[in-house]
Amino acid sequence: MSWNSLFEKSYTPYSGQPQACIIEGTSGEFYAGVRIENISYPLTIPAVQAACAICLSEMDIPKTIFVPHNKMEQLKFWEAEFDLNVLSTKEPPVEQVENLFHPKESEFSPLKRLKQLLDQAVVVNSDFPVSALLFTEHGFFEGVNIEVSGWTHGICAERVAISKAFAHGTTEFTKMEIHTRKGEFSSPCGACRQVITELLPYHTLKLHHSDGTLSEHLSVDLLPFSFKSSALNNK
């Protein structure tokens, strides 16, 4: 594995500047994160945030971060948050990172898995766990919400699942399923809707509500008249 092969997995149609990094958790496992931009620039997921959130969502704690350079967005925040050892390296430290793709299982119950996953959410501020499954034709990626001391640096379950998929090099999806234990509806927030419409524009979203009901939507329908501008495309 080279930084270049990881850079290729990042989604940077607006800046044209790919970013990637690798976290080593206290368990000794390695997790990759890549930058995922959004047409609404502030909703971009920096590589460092993606890698740290992925590590935490696997119930591991970030210990060391390997970066191609020290100018990575949000690096200072996450370094301080977890007292990270920051290593700027010419190449990634490992050939392989954790494979967080789950191949399709027969007799798989998404809701059962979504309920189990809620226990992996890091909800130190809200006590409001959310889980998400992002499906491809051949399997799925899991996400839970991650909260840290800086509220704006936390990340929703839906975007953790998306971060895992991109870091894996997967960008073709079939559907997403979402669950929360509490609240009136299990419903993606406005920011997630913006990210989802860009990356899964005409895909099915299955919302498993806390009262046991299920509703199914097309992602475009959840964000009518959404922000798009051809002026921003393909810089």
Ligand code: THU
């Ligand atoms: N949250 C999600 O994970 N997904 C959503 O779409 C709604 C909000 C999380 C973020 C935060 O950890 C908590 O719920 C309260 O906002």
